[in-house]
Amino acid sequence: MTKHRVSATVNGDAVEFLCETQQTLLDVLRDELKFTGTKEGCGTGDCGACSVTVDGRLMCSCLMLGVEAEGKSIQTIEGMASGDSLHPLQQKFLEHAALQCGICTPGMLIAARSLLERKPDPTEEEVRYWLAGNLCRCTGYHKIVEAVLDAAREMRGA
Amino acid sequence: MSEMRFEAPKTLQAAVALLAAANGRARILAGGTDLVIQMRSGRVEPELLVDIKGIPEMNAIALDNGAYRFGAAVGCMDLIEHAGLAKAWPGVIDGVKLIGSIQVKARASVGGNLCNASPAADSVPALIAAAAVASIIGPKGRREVPVENIPTGPGKTSLAPGEIVVSILLPRRPPHSGDAYVRFTPRTEMDIAVVGAGVNLTLDGGGTCVQARVCLGAVAERALLVPECAAALVGTKVDAAALERLAAAASAACRPIDDKRGTREFRIKVAGVMVRRAAELALQRARGN
Numbered sequence: 001m002t003k004h005r006v007s008a009t010v011n012g013d014a015v016e017f018l019c020e021t022q023q024t025l026l027d028v029l030r031d032e033l034k035f036t037g038t039k040e041g042c043g044t045g046d047c048g049a050c051s052v053t054v055d056g057r058l059m060c061s062c063l064m065l066g067v068e069a070e071g072k073s074i075q076t077i078e079g080m081a082s083g084d085s086l087h088p089l090q091q092k093f094l095e096h097a098a099l100q101c102g103i104c105t106p107g108m109l110i111a112a113r114s115l116l117e118r119k120p121d122p123t124e125e126e127v128r129y130w131l132a133g134n135l136c137r138c139t140g141y142h143k144i145v146e147a148v149l150d151a152a153r154e155m156r157g158a
Numbered sequence: 159m160s161e162m163r164f165e166a167p168k169t170l171q172a173a174v175a176l177l178a179a180a181n182g183r184a185r186i187l188a189g190g191t192d193l194v195i196q197m198r199s200g201r202v203e204p205e206l207l208v209d210i211k212g213i214p215e216m217n218a219i220a221l222d223n224g225a226y227r228f229g230a231a232v233g234c235m236d237l238i239e240h241a242g243l244a245k246a247w248p249g250v251i252d253g254v255k256l257i258g259s260i261q262v263k264a265r266a267s268v269g270g271n272l273c274n275a276s277p278a279a280d281s282v283p284a285l286i287a288a289a290a291v292a293s294i295i296g297p298k299g300r301r302e303v304p305v306e307n308i309p310t311g312p313g314k315t316s317l318a319p320g321e322i323v324v325s326i327l328l329p330r331r332p333p334h335s336g337d338a339y340v341r342f343t344p345r346t347e348m349d350i351a352v353v354g355a356g357v358n359l360t361l362d363g364g365g366t367c368v369q370a371r372v373c374l375g376a377v378a379e380r381a382l383l384v385p386e387c388a389a390a391l392v393g394t395k396v397d398a399a400a401l402e403r404l405a406a407a408a409s410a411a412c413r414p415i416d417d418k419r420g421t422r423e424f425r426i427k428v429a430g431v432m433v434r435r436a437a438e439l440a441l442q443r444a445r446g447n
Contacts, residue, residue, distance in 0.1 A: 130260055
């Protein structure tokens, strides 16, 4: 079977991979490129566990084909911390215990960062609506929302 | 499993030729939020995917003499964030905003929402109320079709084999016009409409409704344009009596399914409530411009 040769960047680094038409970006990230921080939840775009950004847009990597990534700039959870220093969102998730099993956490963090890039000072309601596409079966969401609001405060220097 | 080919043509002509040559075994890929799931579940097994996002006309938003034309593949988030279009057609944007999560809206397109032909599609009643016209290209050339004539039933459209919805035109609006779309769902986000209602109306300088279009979603096999609802509004000040007649006309037009998301009786009743709320919001917006 002929595979597609695709060039893209992941977290700023150039990558090249081969994929079949039906492989999703999530399949490619996890199985071909070994970026296993991005999780598969539902595989149908309902849970947000596989959230990444593509050219700055937050999306579910299970809903995009790998072959569509040609020339795109992809950001995953692996690019969130700078070396050993956690991103403020990651730090606040720890401080607020905003995770239990952790499967939804990479997607939550990517989605929350995408919100704060657009809206550095969101209301609680805005956080809840923005994260509506990210399901968590452990925390009941409250600690996640608190962590995002606290990270926003810190990032604004408030 | 046979090999699935992938093509990303740069022109409409090339896309039409690819679809024609595939003889019904191809699928058009825009955002993929329906198609990729259908492929993975085995519901569809195309031999060829034609990704149309690289065709400039299908990805553009343009204002021409007061009318907005947007490509059928434009992502929902791009429409929502287009300040001019959102101001001109807030009701269309009400519908687009309700399509799935932020993640889904980054990929999903209004053209896809239309062609997937779910009776509960959130952008469709607002487009029909707006008198939107789809521009379609196919092996026999180009044609312009009112959006209400495209979906014919669940998953079914009037498109001929090999035809592509290229763009959607929202006509120039007279002054004092407003539109709105509201829906009923048990949850506020990430849900499928049990009933949806789109209302688009125009007032004269004295506040009398001179033009109206009303469309209901999820209460029949396809979105229903209901002239009886429009007739209840035209010539009135959209007062309590008119809203009462509007609600009754909406309930009378429903022929819904009965399922776990809403019984037949509930949908018929709630259609009246939703259409009244949509009309009140459209009225408020019309008065504001």
